[in-house]
Amino acid sequence: MAWIFSLSAECGSDESTAHKFAQHFIGQIFILSNGSSCLCHVDTFQDIESNWWCRVYPNNISEVGINSPESAYLMTELGILLYQKLRLAPPFRYALVGVEVDEFRTYSELIEDLPNLSIPGLVLSQIIEQEVATLPIFRQFSSGYIWQPYQGEIYNPLMVSPELKTKLDELFVIS
Template sequence: MVWAFSLSAECGAEQVAAEQFAQHFDGLSWVLANGQQSQCHTAVFQDIEENWWCQVCPSGISDMGIDRSDIAYQMTELGILLYQRLQSAPPFRYALVGVEVDEFRTYHELTSEATIPSFPGLVLGETVWRSLGASTLFRPFSTGYVWQPYEGEVYQPLMVSPDLKNKLSELLVLK
């Protein structure tokens, strides 16, 4: 199973908005702290509500999820770079960086939740933020946008190691 690390942004009802957003990222490249180069590739698509999304995928990153601590570090570094570039992006309604965040919430799902969702790294347009009750959990991100600050990606050995899971299971058995 492939696990995509990306920036996903919901751009509203107009395809041109998602295409302009994609152009802002497509082909952008960085040299990471480990010396590896990563280049952004974009995809534009419509969700079931017919709103347009742009997914920005950096190259050279694991597609197996976060199975080592160095992968978490690399994804976090890329996440910070994506958020830095997002600060000057064309208009969008909301966005998030992470593993498997493509189409993480439709607009209706997001705006109909009883409480504002808590996703570290979630960036909201101020209009969306106000419609959700203007939660104080959000901080200024860039002109017209607020966010819950990004916390980076996390390596969880118990999620990827059957050996460690078995050892933990043995600990949990009452003797």
């Protein structure tokens, strides 16, 4: 099973808005510090509430998640580049960069959870902020948008190492 690193943006109920958003990223190439280039692919889809999403997924990046400190570093670097490009993107309602962030919240779930929701990297349209109280950790992202500042990707050895997980499980066995 692939674990995709991407930028996912919810664009509302108008399909053309998602397609305009996608056009902003399609074919974009990011050059990372290790010299690799990442070409952005995009797709659009509808969620269960009939709202449109755009997924931006660069190639040449791990598809098994964050399996080393180096992959966490490269995904963080790519995340920063995606957020920089997002600042100039056509309108969207909310967005997030990370591993497996597709449809991380439907619009109604987001509105319900928002007063207590802490997701570093979450970008919100200020229209949403006017509808619902947000936490004070939100900062200005760009004109018309706020965000909880991105904290980068994290390497967690227990998530990728069966050997370490087994050793940890052994700690919980009472003799």
